[in-house]
Amino acid sequence: MIRIKLKRISPQYARFLLTGAAFTLAGPALFFVLALLWPPLLASVLTELSMHSLRCVVYNMFVFASAGSGIRTYLTAAVPMSLVNFGLVYFLQDILPLWQLAFLIGVQGATIGYFWSRLCYRYDLSARLRSRWR
Numbered sequence: 001m002i003r004i005k006l007k008r009i010s011p012q013y014a015r016f017l018l019t020g021a022a023f024t025l026a027g028p029a030l031f032f033v034l035a036l037l038w039p040p041l042l043a044s045v046l047t048e049l050s051m052h053s054l055r056c057v058v059y060n061m062f063v064f065a066s067a068g069s070g071i072r073t074y075l076t077a078a079v080p081m082s083l084v085n086f087g088l089v090y091f092l093q094d095i096l097p098l099w100q101l102a103f104l105i106g107v108q109g110a111t112i113g114y115f116w117s118r119l120c121y122r123y124d125l126s127a128r129l130r131s132r133w134r
Contacts, residue, residue: 016118
């Protein structure tokens, strides 16, 4: 008989996973809807601004409220991923159908975005970068 030992996850990590999954689904969906109305580059910018504004509030008040993570840590995690998303839209908008582009943005957020955010919040990369620049 194979026994699998499950690791118990902390409530904070569970909140991180739950909100991350919700925003990973909501971001591409919002992009898809906005891109039906406006050019994909404008839809990408509007999606990133609205989703990251809301995500910042949710992360700082709900997910990492007790950890003391601030706006700098959030921006360290969010800005590179926003630039990657914008780059994907810029370079692929004329090549891929809109639904595939939205799906690709979601996959990028669920993979690279997840690991980058986890790294930023776990090691508080913004504090490490600030100390290097002084």
